[in-house]
Amino acid sequence: MRKLLALSLALLLCGGLFFIGTNNISTPPQIQQSSDIQVQSPASLPVEKVVVTQPHSSPAVPEPAEQIVVIERTDWKLDQPLQAQLTRLKNRADQGDLQAAYSLAMNLRFCAMTPLDETDLEARLQQAYQYKDDGVAIANIKERYEFCEGINQQQRDEFYFYLETAAKAGYVPAQEEMATVTPELFMQLAGATELERGAYIQKRNDFIQLQLSLLESASQHGSIKALIQLSNMHHSQNYGDHGRAKSYALNQLILELADDNELQSRYSWFVQRRQSELTPEQIEQAHTLSQQWLAMIKANGTLYLP
Known part of the structure; x- marks a missing residue:
């Protein structure tokens, strides 16, 4: 446990966190995999405010839920x-x-x-x-x-x-x-298509950052759709540094949570293929962050299947 904590702190100090907005994840406690899964109706969906923390902020992961609840979609x-x-x-x-x-x-x-x-x-x-x-x-x-x-x-x-x-x-x-709203559509709806170039780029980038933070919030609450979208975005290497490593960590999470045979087969192949694209150190770091992310999902106690 001390080794894992030391590794996580080292990653924070060197700015090596792979996920935008995941700096609020500290070293997770030991969590037992729950075999009890309940189904919850949309009327009792948990709601959490989206909070953007500063890079140096590192609040503790909440206590794990007793079981992961599968949320039925509205x-x-x-x-x-x-x-x-x-x-x-x-x-x-x-x-x-x-x-x-x-x-x-x-x-x-x-x-x-x-x-x-x-x-x-x-x-x-x-x-x-x-x-x-x-x-x-x-x-x-x-x-x-x-x-x-x-x-x-x-x-x-x-x-x-x-x-x-x-x-x-x-x-x-x-x-x-x-995540399905394109930046072009957002700019049109915001009446921002005629902005000066610099202002246009800034507003467009702010929207993309909002999309990423919302997807990360959804994925922390067990949304496999959000995990898949984040994996695709980061694999494109158009959303910040370490894109392939971020995608690799997300694919590990999808494998951990998905119960669909087709998804299991597809992302197992992705994980195997992308191992050759990363160094052993990157793979180890991605695995650590994947486990931290999984601890957050277990702590929130919800799962949204595709």
Whole structure:
């Protein structure tokens, strides 16, 4: 244990932490793997505030939970037209209901790709007819239009506000979804496309850093989707130093947590392949950080399967 603590402190001092925002992880206590896994409904989802700590801050890992609880994902799809439920959802979201904020965001985003008015609807139907569609796409276009009818462009663009609100408040499904918002779309929604180059780059980079911190928060609460997204991002080596080593550590976590045979096979191959890309020291450091991250997940006591 002393050796592991010494290694972790050494990594902190030399700035070798692989994860952005993981500097709040100290050397984990010994934790027994729990064999008891419960399923919890979305209504009782744990919510944790996203806090950005300073690089020198290193609070202790919380006590491990007695067992890891598998969280069932919220079904955000509504069974009635959105217009009929918009006011109710907005009121709940504005009162701090994170599940309502997430559901509202997802439905508004669903409508973003739907015909805005009858003129737009006719144009899309005509395009489908030209492609000699068998009727499935045409029926789908009409169904989506009926669901979103009456929701104007400004309302549709509000999806980001509610998604970001829920994500920053610690709602894991919203944190996962934030990773699907491209920087270009964010800049457009923020009205920042005409900024001077330096200001544009800074705002865009700030958004990317927010995405990373939210994904890391989700992964600390056992989101395998977040772990996969982080692994892909870091393997691209476009998100800071030590990208391949970060990806390697994340892949070890995915192997540890995933119960899907396809994921197990895929990430086992990734781990084996990337061993040749790293030095023995990097592999050892990545393994240490992977175990620290796993201790945090066990301490939070939740697991979100893909």
